Amino acid sequence: SQKIEQNSEALNIQEGKTATLTCNYTNYSPAYLQWYRQDPGRGPVFLLLIRENEKEKRKERLKVTFDTTLKQSLFHVTASQPADSATYLCALSSYNTDKLIFGTGTRLQVFP
Amino acid sequence: DTEVTQTPKHLVMGMTNKKSLKCEQHMGHRAMYWYKQKAKKPPELMFVYSYEKLSINESVPSRFSPECPNSSLLNLHLHALQPEDSALYLCASSPRTGQGSYEQYFGPGTRLTVT
Numbered sequence: 001s002q003k004i005e006q007n008s009e010a011l012n013i014q015e016g017k018t019a020t021l022t023c024n025y026t027n028y029s030p031a032y033l034q035w036y037r038q039d040p041g042r043g044p045v046f047l048l049l050i051r052e053n054e055k056e057k058r059k060e061r062l063k064v065t066f067d068t069t070l071k072q073s074l075f076h077v078t079a080s081q082p083a084d085s086a087t088y089l090c091a092l093s094s095y096n097t098d099k100l101i102f103g104t105g106t107r108l109q110v111f112p
Numbered sequence: 113d114t115e116v117t118q119t120p121k122h123l124v125m126g127m128t129n130k131k132s133l134k135c136e137q138h139m140g141h142r143a144m145y146w147y148k149q150k151a152k153k154p155p156e157l158m159f160v161y162s163y164e165k166l167s168i169n170e171s172v173p174s175r176f177s178p179e180c181p182n183s184s185l186l187n188l189h190l191h192a193l194q195p196e197d198s199a200l201y202l203c204a205s206s207p208r209t210g211q212g213s214y215e216q217y218f219g220p221g222t223r224l225t226v227t
Binding site for chain 1 (some may be wrong): 153155
């Protein structure tokens with residue numbers, strides 16, 4: 001069955017450093033990969049979408065890579081700030097479907 | 113208006129009660145979703161509506177009954193729930209349907225407790 005795992009349950013880093021989160025998947029060939037941010041007790045908020053034929057996508061301090069050979073996506077937050085502290089979820093989907101499958105999530109904590 | 117709203121924010125119900133969760137969006141989105149999220153777990157898809165028709169049911173027990181009265185509204189009717197159904201219920205919408213290339217907009221959720 002499809003499995004989507006994010007590298008660690010929690011990641012603690014110092015303010016100003018780059019946080020790197022990993023999303024690995026098996027038994028699936030997604031056409032699209034999305035990243036969401038979720039704060040406690042709130043709904044997820046969309047951050048970035050990357051397609052299978054794209055290697056990298058950037059938005060402000062965020063960067064996403066997508067390696068379909070390794071079946072992995074990396075999500076980077078550069079110059080991290082305490083306000084970046086949240087749970088980050090990767091999510092995969094295929095062509096011609098509304099179904100989005102979420103990864104296990106990584107809780108990022110940025111310390112001043 | 114780029115918001116998905118959900119009511120109520122919190123709901124406590126007994127196992128014999130009947131209640132409904134409501135979701136609304138005015139972005140003209142054609143796909144609407146219900147997800148269930150337990151603590152420290154990712155959202156799990158329950159139902160998808162495409163152009164107001166039920167297109168995906170992820171084998172959800174019949175005690176959960178979705179309804180899409182019009183293109184802006186989505187309801188989830190609850191009846192005879194179990195304590196293990198306690199969770200955060202999230203509604204989402206997406207601009208297009210049948211295409212995985214569009215982001216989803218989530219509401220703030222309804223925190224449901226079944227006693």
